[in-house]
Amino acid sequence: MWRSVQRWRGVVIIGTMAAITLWLAVTGQLALYIHPRYNVFTVTMSIIAVVLAVASVAGRRDHDDEDAPPPRRSQRALGLTAAAVAGLFTLGMVLVPPASLSTATADQREMNATAGGDEESLAAAATADEASIARFTVREWAAILRQTSDLSFFADKPVTDLVGFVIADEDDPENVFYVSRFVVTCCAVDAQPLGVPVHLPDWAATFEPDSWVSVSGEFASNPSSSSLQPVAVIPDTVDPVEQPREPYLF
Amino acid sequence: MLGIALSILVQVWIPEHWLLRILPRNPWGRRAVISLFGMFLPVCECGNVPLARGLVRRGFTIPESMTFLVAAPILNPVTIITTHQAFGFDDGILVARLLGGFLIANVLGWLFSKHPDPHSLLSGRFAEQCRLDDGHGHTHTRREQTLDLFVRESSILMPALVIGSLVAGGIQVIVPREVLVSLGSDPLLSVLAMMVLAFVISICANVDSFFILPFASTFLPGSIVAFLVFGPIVDIKMLALMRTTYSTRTLVQLTTIVALMSAGLGLVVNYVA
Structure with missing residues (x-):
């Protein structure tokens, strides 16, 4: 035996x-x-x-x-x-x-710490056409937000059907959440959370943390007084959606 | 699986002493070449354990197997590329990682080569298996040897891998990382904190650069180097795996040497970079 x-x-x-x-x-x-x-x-x-x-x-x-x-x-x-x-x-x-990984993992890691981007990509985003901007994912927006909070940059750049899961902003969890995705380089162990702040007072009454949503709206100065994010999406619509077949960004 | 497959390849399918014949005779030269094996066998550290066991069975000395085990996860093309992708040549992190890994592997191999009874460095079970191998010769077919080695190596390594990973995962859940991050700006404490983090996280050397990249803004470069050098050699998962091959006493000595050298390297980078 x-x-x-x-x-x-x-x-x-x-x-x-x-x-x-x-x-x-x-x-x-x-x-x-x-x-x-x-x-x-x-x-x-x-x-x-x-x-x-x-x-x-x-x-x-x-x-x-x-x-x-x-x-x-x-x-x-x-x-x-x-x-x-x-x-x-x-x-x-x-x-x-x-x-898939959830907010439990995101809470252990720093949001947007690996949001890349450089002056060249920012310049490319500045001149991108409407169709390209509509295809921006959380990765592109997080990289832009890391480099600029100039509202004029966002003037003609609406957020269209931005898909991600909901993570509360720890500085203003009642009014601001991130629409988030994990970026994976090799495997789930190295996953890093990226997110775009969305200002929606009392959002938790409608959406659970970890639920998947699609957000459309415009960037504006963040109305929250306690959130550290200077710019946030002011949403026109926030719709619940199914988790994508590939939940991570690669 | 790749590690076990390569171990079987080395032990069964590559002609005996072929590897030994191409190595320099000078011990320092041999260890230097062995520490570059990872450039041709880009396996992460877990996979290197069965490979190191295979090298011992194939006639390499035990200190040489340690040199390989320590150097291979760092001095391999995948690790070099991912470290460069994450840090470029900023603050000398990439160069310090590669030179540090090479230096630690060779110093470690040299120190253990002075041991009067190298076989006592092995775990009792592995030493017994080596003795049985020597006693029986190779009367089985290659297919039988392949299957025997697969069964034996997976029996020893898989429980160690699973339990090491479970313990590492459990500790990550229990210990808040904020405790470690709060030490990031102190030249000495930041190095020690990063080594503790590397020990606990037990992440693969091929991707650890991306994992640690978010810390680069709050931690000093030397502490990042200490993480990138210490972690691939000594962590919870690796200790569980290495215990299948080396004795507890050997692992305590190995851990102490690697920790001291990694910390020293981190401090040098902190004060120079």
Whole structure:
């Protein structure tokens, strides 16, 4: 019993994880965890893992390490505990439905700290045509807001159907929220929140934090007296929407 | 999985002593070349553990396996590109990371090469496996060896990887990051805070630059360098994984040396940059 657990626990864990990864890939949910550029690599590694796991089980035989002396009681307990904990975690991967990152993660990270942009991109945004501006995502607006709060810049640049999830502005949570997206470089571990402030008094009466919305409106001086954001969207419409198939920006 | 696959490749499919033959005979030269293996095997630190185990089984000395393990996550093309994307050449962060990783790996390898009984550096179980391998020779087919190694390595490494990740994740939830961030402007404390953060976060070296980039505005450059050098070598997840191969005493010594050198490097950058 001990030797079987000791020997096969890794194969079960890696085989199960690989199978779940393949299922996520087939159902299009891998984007909840990794950047799409790594899909091929991840799927390839998972296929290799599944093939090796199946071949190992199919071709099992006596092994050299059966000559090894039996482990001490404490080692045996530790090994079984490790197998049980790792097994429970793997089972959790099977039972808990896949989900995107939420405000719980955003609260642990600084909003807009990685909003990029430079003078060149700001100049390009300044001269962008109406159709291009209408396609701006949270990433483009967050980069612009990081570089300028000059209201004249925003004069002829309305926000159109800006999609993101709701995070309360910690400085004025009653009146201001961010319409937010996570930007992922490699995987969900490195996700960084970007957001565009929206001034909508008592917004929490209508929308839950983490709910997905589509915002249209105009930028203006932020009416909030306590928010640190000098510019915010004054919305014409804020509509609830479904979470996009790819919730992160890549 | 990539680490285990490469480990199997090195142990079963690459001709015995082929790797050893192409290395310089001089110990310093050998370690210097080994510390650049990551340029051709761009695996993150978790994957380097099975590879380092494979190198030991293939005849590399134990200190040489440590040199590889320490250097490879930092001196590899993916890490170099992502660090450059995040920081460019600002404040010497990229250069300090690469030189620091190379220096620490080689000093560490040199120090452990002075050990009178290198096999005592290994964990009891891994030392026993190496002994069994030596005793049995290779009478199995390559296919059988491949499957045996896959079963054995995954059995040892996967629980360690899962538990290390669980502990790292749990601590991140419990310890507020504001505590660490509040120390950011002090030359010494900022370095120590970033090393603690690196230890807790246990993030992959290939992407840690993007993770730490938001801190660059509040933390001194030396502390960012300490994070980028210390984290890929020593963190909760890596300690759990390295314990499969090295003894607890060895890991305490390794952690102490790497921490002191990373902190020293961070302080130098803070006062020079």
